Structures are given as C-alpha cells and as structure tokens.
Amino acid sequence: MSGAAVLPAGVTVFERGWLSSNNILFVDNEATALVDSGYGSHASQTVALVKGALGARPLDELLSTHLHSDHCGGNAALQAAYPGVKTAIPPGLADAVARWDPSLLTYEATGQRCDRFGFDALLRPGTEHRLGGTAWHVHAAPGHDPHSVILFEPQSRTLISADTLWENGFGVVFPELEGDSGFDEVAATLDVIDGLAPLVVIPGHGSVFGGQDRVRAALARARTRLSGHVQDPKRHASHAMKVLIKFKLLEWQSMSEAEFAEWAEHAPYFSLVHERYFAPGDRWQWLESLLTDLVQSKSVGRDGGMIFNV
Numbered sequence: 001m002s003g004a005a006v007l008p009a010g011v012t013v014f015e016r017g018w019l020s021s022n023n024i025l026f027v028d029n030e031a032t033a034l035v036d037s038g039y040g041s042h043a044s045q046t047v048a049l050v051k052g053a054l055g056a057r058p059l060d061e062l063l064s065t066h067l068h069s070d071h072c073g074g075n076a077a078l079q080a081a082y083p084g085v086k087t088a089i090p091p092g093l094a095d096a097v098a099r100w101d102p103s104l105l106t107y108e109a110t111g112q113r114c115d116r117f118g119f120d121a122l123l124r125p126g127t128e129h130r131l132g133g134t135a136w137h138v139h140a141a142p143g144h145d146p147h148s149v150i151l152f153e154p155q156s157r158t159l160i161s162a163d164t165l166w167e168n169g170f171g172v173v174f175p176e177l178e179g180d181s182g183f184d185e186v187a188a189t190l191d192v193i194d195g196l197a198p199l200v201v202i203p204g205h206g207s208v209f210g211g212q213d214r215v216r217a218a219l220a221r222a223r224t225r226l227s228g229h230v231q232d233p234k235r236h237a238s239h240a241m242k243v244l245i246k247f248k249l250l251e252w253q254s255m256s257e258a259e260f261a262e263w264a265e266h267a268p269y270f271s272l273v274h275e276r277y278f279a280p281g282d283r284w285q286w287l288e289s290l291l292t293d294l295v296q297s298k299s300v301g302r303d304g305g306m307i308f309n310v
Helices: 040-054 075-081 094-099 183-196 212-231 233-252 257-265 268-278 283-296
Strands: 011-014 023-027 032-035 061-063 086-089 128-131 134-140 149-153 158-162 200-203 254-256 300-303 306-309
Touching (some): 011 040, 061 128, 128 149, 212 233, 257 283, 257 306
Parallel strands (some): 061 086, 158 200
Antiparallel strands (some): 011 023, 149 158, 254 306, 300 306
C-alpha cells in the first residue's frame, strides 16, 4: 500500500540542509519537545525556528537521537534560550558529555564544532518516552553511530530514524573507519526498522517519506548500499572523508588551500583513515585525490588557490 506521509497531530518537522539535521517539534496541550537540534553554526536559526513555532510557550524537553555534531550542535543554544528545558540523550556517551570530552565525542576527530551542553535524563533503549501526548518506543540503532537510538510511535507507525535510514541511504558508518564493527550493526538496525514496518519515516536528513512502497524501497536501497560498503571498505572510507570535506565546506563555504591543509592536519580522522586503508602511500597525495574527485563530481569548486562549496 502506498500513500503520502502524514505526520501525527502536533508534530512539525523543520527540514534543514545537510549541515544541520532535521528538527522534529512536538506540541500538545501539556508539553513541548524538540528532537535533534542541528549544527552549531546554525544554532541561532534553530532557536528562531523553535521560538517562531512556540511563541510564548517554553520548550520543555530537548532530545538527541545521537551525539554527532549535526544533531546536537544546537543543544547549548536551546538550553540558553530555554533555561528550564530538560535534555535527554542516549546513554552510551553520557559520561563523555558529563566530563565534556571532545575527543571521545568525535568532534576533534572530525574537525567539527559543538558547544558544551548538559543533560538531565537518558533515552534508554527498551523504554518509552512520551512526546506529543503519545508513547514513543526507544530502540537501539547502532551502525552509523554505535550509541544512536531511533524513536517509533506504534499507533501511527511513525519512525524518527535519525541517520540509520534516509530515503536514499544512511549515514557514514563511523565505527568501521576506526577498525570497529559497524556494517553488521547497520544490517541489524535495518532489520529492526523492517520489523517495525513504519508507514512514515522522519529521517535525520532529507524529506519525510511514507507509504509501505516507499519505505520498502528505501530499505532496499539501504541494503544495496551496505552491500557495496561491505564488498569495498576502502571505497566507503574514501566516501566518508569526502563527506567530512563537504561538511566543512557547508560550514565555512570557502577556504584557502592552506586553510584546508591546516584543518585536515588537525582532524585526526584523515590520518587514521589513511593509515588504516591507504598507507603507505603519501597522505597529501591521497587528500589531493579526494579533492579532485569532489571537483570532478561538481560537489565542490576550486579556483585560484581557493576551495569552495557549490
């Protein structure tokens, strides 16, 4: 059965660009909540979107599906704008957030930013969390991030899938870049989603989509992509590094070649991935090949010693 994606009552999705994750706002007669807050450089936009929707009402809860910078980078700004907001995060990196360890939280490794925030509660898999007047089931969703969760509302069969499933794929499988298992976990998470049989999917990036046919097609595309990663892990690793470069250009819009070299030198994922997958070749020649591929695919531009977003 096919059909248009119809969101549950009281749910609004702010579809953002690829620098910031989508934000999901819940409003009912009793409480308000936001799931995922976008990237730090867009935090003022996130606050403006929430304030524009809520008016004089406070934001009562702030939830993070996982702690990548594009999903929780607006947490600090929202906590400042709404001092009484209660923040819930998955349990896996709670200690790193409490101590604020940017290395363990991967912000240093990826060369990204995230302002320090606190939390009040944990989104534990196997529990329920009330949003918009209904109970949403919290499911573990490792793969893209080993500590990610997804949220499912069984009455409307609506899934907040974060970066575990987009209509045309899923997020970079970061554990694999570090030599840990991730591809098997992606497959298991896709099986969990398949078993939930959602009718509406709110992805971390891209448009909301729904209907059994579109959801099944998205799952099939995700499994095909995963199969390609498993067969060629080096290609996945190269893709991941291109994603990081593109992400930085979405943030900065342009940088000189000297700025790019300095940023890449201080983003440990580049040296880690090169050493794991592409050594003993020259690291800077490898980085140059990544840039060349991005220019040829028209994902970035390059001219006169400058690299810029297109």
